Structure formats: C-alpha cells, structure tokens
Amino acid sequence: MKIDGDYFEPLSSRSHHAQMSVRNSGIRIVFEDGRRTGILDVDHIQGNRDVNFIDGAYFRSNEILPSEFIRRFQNSMQRKISWLEKFSFSRMVVLLLLLVAAVILFRLAFESIESVAVSVFPRDWEERVGHRTYEKFKLLSFSDSELSAEIQNDMRASAYRMIEAAGLSRQPKIYFHSSGLLGPNAVAFPGGPIVVTDELVELLANPDEVLSVIAHELAHIELRHSLRGVIEVVGFSILAVLLFGADEGVIEEMAAIAAGVITLEGRRNYEKEADLAAIEYLSSIDRDPRHMLNVITKLSAYFCAAAEGDLIMDCESDGLDWFSTHPTNADRIAYLEEAIRSQ
Numbered sequence: 001m002k003i004d005g006d007y008f009e010p011l012s013s014r015s016h017h018a019q020m021s022v023r024n025s026g027i028r029i030v031f032e033d034g035r036r037t038g039i040l041d042v043d044h045i046q047g048n049r050d051v052n053f054i055d056g057a058y059f060r061s062n063e064i065l066p067s068e069f070i071r072r073f074q075n076s077m078q079r080k081i082s083w084l085e086k087f088s089f090s091r092m093v094v095l096l097l098l099l100v101a102a103v104i105l106f107r108l109a110f111e112s113i114e115s116v117a118v119s120v121f122p123r124d125w126e127e128r129v130g131h132r133t134y135e136k137f138k139l140l141s142f143s144d145s146e147l148s149a150e151i152q153n154d155m156r157a158s159a160y161r162m163i164e165a166a167g168l169s170r171q172p173k174i175y176f177h178s179s180g181l182l183g184p185n186a187v188a189f190p191g192g193p194i195v196v197t198d199e200l201v202e203l204l205a206n207p208d209e210v211l212s213v214i215a216h217e218l219a220h221i222e223l224r225h226s227l228r229g230v231i232e233v234v235g236f237s238i239l240a241v242l243l244f245g246a247d248e249g250v251i252e253e254m255a256a257i258a259a260g261v262i263t264l265e266g267r268r269n270y271e272k273e274a275d276l277a278a279i280e281y282l283s284s285i286d287r288d289p290r291h292m293l294n295v296i297t298k299l300s301a302y303f304c305a306a307a308e309g310d311l312i313m314d315c316e317s318d319g320l321d322w323f324s325t326h327p328t329n330a331d332r333i334a335y336l337e338e339a340i341r342s343q
C-alpha cells in the first residue's frame, strides 16, 4: 500500500512531499529523491489523514486514509494502549516502591539528623530552654517550698555527691517546690533545673528514696531526653536553629514545645532508660538501688488511692513524670528487678 502526502520532521515545521509505503514489516517514508526512512512506529492516528509516529514526526495523507490502514494501525494502537496500561501498572508498582523507599530514607535521614542535632545542640541554649520552661511551670504550678533549708540542703548535697561519683556531665540546679497541682512528683527540665515537690518528699519520707527520684531526673537531663522530644517536634527546622542561632523568640518557642513534651508521658524508652541509668547512679554512691522499687510502690499506692472509685487504670495515668501509663508500674518493677539482679 502506498499513500501520497507530506512528511513533517519531528519538532519542526519542515515538510517534504513523500510517499508512505506500508508493508508487513511496517511503515517507511520514501522521499521524491529516493531517500527513505527506516521502519517507523505509529504512535496514533489523528482525524483520518494524519499519522503520528513515535519519534514525533507525522505524515499527512493527501487523501483520506484507507479504512484498511486505519483498522490495522488502530488495532496496533489499541494493542499499544493495553501494553501501556500494563506498563503503567508496573510503573505504578515501581513508583510505589520508590515512594516507600523515599519515606524510609527520609525517616532514617531525619533520625540521624535528629541524633546529630541533639549532640551538637549547644548546652547553654538547652539550659535557656529548660529555664524558660521552668518559669512557665513555676507560674502555674509551683509555690515556695515549706521544707526546711536543712532538709533541702542535705538532699542537694547527696545529689551532688552522686553526680560526681557517677561522673555526670551536668550539674543541674535542684529546686523544691510545693505543688498542689502536681502532688508528689518530680520534673526534669531540658538541661535543668530539676524540681522535686514537697509532697513527694513528705510521701516518701526517706531521703534515699527522694535521691532515687532525683537520680531518675538526672538521667533524663544527662541523656537529653526533653531536648530530643523538642527536636522531634521541631523536625528539620532544627537545622535552621543550629545554623542561624537561637534568639529569644526561638528559645521561647522551644520552651513552649518543651512544656508540652514534659507533659507527654512515657515517651519511647525514655522512662526505662532513665530508670536503668538511675540505678547505676545510686550504686555509684553505694545507695541501694532497690529504693527505686519502694518509690514506685509508694507512688503507685498513692495515685491508686487518690483515684479511688475511678477505673483501675486511672491510678496509673495520673501525674507528670512519675506516674505515667507507659511503662506500667508492673513493667518498671519487673525490668528494674532484673537490672538490679544482674548488677
């Protein structure tokens, strides 16, 4: 089959009179001067005169294309469409896999950026964030301590001895406050300070047990748990903070996030990490790490009694750092006992 018309070069308005020669092997274009193209693949037929080739060239027939021609190449086009559909399905699978890989890579990248950001985050900025967060809490939940200066100082002295013996890199301030809102509790702010409530000191009625709680809070600071939490929330913008510095506005925003992070309980393995580090710190000054178990038992009994009449689970979901649902008190006692046994 030979069809006369004009051949338009790909991406060009140049055209040549030519003849389209259709054979079983495919389509060739034969020019007036005898030159000829290789076998061309039909992309689609437009209207009933234009044959578009895959390479972008097209041929405009002088006459309406023979129906035999259209049938043949429409069929091939339909075959191509179904092939394309199959192809795009596999392409979709490939794209989906790429997307999953990208998400995983993104997470891995962020996790490593997060750890790097935590390790290079300047300590004085962390302490500013911590101090600002403390100020916020103080305004809302802390009043002056009613404990004697002697009791406070004795507990601080043992805490600082423990900091030294355990070789901790931070020496945060330790404050005592009365707090009706928090009840018997203790909180570690990013980089310090640590706040221990009068209510906790009174409930435990044992300096070594209070020291156990302080050991746990010291571990949160040493391991930069709150800072990690803040950086997790801030995400990649932490890079901007690290590059351009933390002005008062940034410190303020991070303090607001830190307040939220501190209030969130049982983040990841932070509690377990802090518990396990605490028994090491206690052992470093020859205090019995089993004091930790007494603390958990006493606080658990206290919060359960306070939640009397509520659902049983509620007695474990009260409070800030000390008494969260994750890990449960039973879990804590179990892993602590195991760690103490293997010490």
Ligand SMILES: [Zn+2]
Residues within 6 Å of the ligand: 216, 220, 270, 271, 274, 321, 322
């Ligand atoms: Zn904790």
